[in-house]
Amino acid sequence: MRFAISYSPPFHGVDPEIVVGYARHAEQCGFEAIYLPEHIVLYPGAALGQVPIPPTLDYPDPLDTLAFVAAATSRILLGTGVLLLPYHHPVVLAKRLATIDVLSRGRMRLLTVGLGTLPREASATGVDFATRGRRADEAIDVLRLLWGGGEEGVSFHGEFFDFEDLTCYPKPYGVTHLPIHIGGSSRAAARRAGRRGDGWFPGGLLSPDERRAQLDLAHATAVEAGRDPAALEHTRWASIEVTAERVEALAAEGVTRIVVGASAEDPAEQRAQMDAFAERFQLAV
Template identity: 40%
Template sequence: MRVGLHALGIGDGARPEVIRAVAMAAEVHGFARLWCGEHVVLVDAPASRYPYSLDGRIAVPADADWLDPMLALSFAAAVTSRIELATGILLLPEHNPIMVAKQAATLDVLSAGRFSLGVGVGWSAEEFAALGVPFAGRGRRTEEYLAAMRTLWSEDPASFTGEFTRFDAIRVNPKPVRGGRLPVVIGGNSDAALRRAVMLADGWYGFNVPAADVPARISVLADECARHGRALDELTVAVALSDGTPEHVPALGAAGVTELVVVSAAPPTPRAAATWVTDLARTWIPRAQ
């Protein structure tokens, strides 16, 4: 089992000197992938329920620095050469799919093929309203945007006609480095997210999942694979635990997890950040291997 690190882009983890220290130390000490999440907008008192905590509230303060994940990962790519990079996750229906296709392919080129695009449908109605995007239908919008983006990545010129986006004989370059395809991961813990991962993507990212719930979630994923003619081992299965300890690692591997993602907040200085990454690696990676 691989071990990833979800620690960049928020609070102290938004400081360039800390990003540099975390990324370089994570590569040296054997982390497989750096994950970076997204919110364009936060509000002080949201009515929308956050789906990844028991109390329905996001732990990040509304006034915290939160970097654009594509830009943050581009910075991390520039100071590393081997470690993989992934958005975990980018809220795809909030964006123009042509722009996201361009940005994702650009990051893939700049990182020499180390980038995976993790996407989800979003949960904050307030965020969608601020951006002028309908909250209703965001699942259908996500699915269509992915189809349009794959067309842009693989065809030149490219044409597409859908409910939410259309273009005719356009050229969007560069292309991803792996033969016109870029790995896509679907984030979210719901049955709908698992179904989209099987139908549309190369992997699933479960976030803040209780360790006891992981086998049941992967069972749903396996059922969806059987329903849609896919094998479970075709998918990467990345999971960040809400209550994880190293003692959970053997059971996670037995359940089918291929990447355990450690989620933590980086300390404020480069030296402390490097030591912190070293300690995390010593705690988690030997158990996973």
């Protein structure tokens, strides 16, 4: 089992010293990675399910923030939980992600993408909310095509993206393409993970039966696509107070990575929570 930690600027702040201190302490504790969320815009009345989102919450760009974190750390991997893929042009995104990966010496390795659930966030970026799933599928294909292409260039002719003989450098650090994990709590997300993902990162609001059904669906879709279902990483959220017994149960369900987040508001208390977690699971050993 691998353990990562999330940093949520809406609740922990965007102060650069706090962000860097959080990331450095997580690295010292032995956490594998740090994850950041994304919302490009908010608006009065926006909600995640039945939970309203205050429109004044701070949501800095996760990739810019991860690049900032990378410059202040040396080992911790960089992740998104989740990047709203349909709202990014994949040609631009391929360059940004590869640049962060090269400058961090291969640490932009836990990119998790999702579709987003706020219709006005889609319309604000010029995206038809109803087609964002198909757009995301194409974007994944474009990212991998550009990363894997050589000096002769690559071409793509799809529903949303169209180009001829393009090259994209720099390439990701030492790999053909960056891993792309699929986030989401729907069966469509599970199918996308099986068909195109290197990992699956479902949300937390699923019943045990639905969670098992979606994992089975991801694996079955991988087999149908000629892919190895055993190669699909399985990431889950958990409380920073999670017990060893709960972690064992998650491992039995096929979970390979757990992401927690410090729940305290005070930075000193956050560090204490990280210390206790690291000691409980011997992360630094």
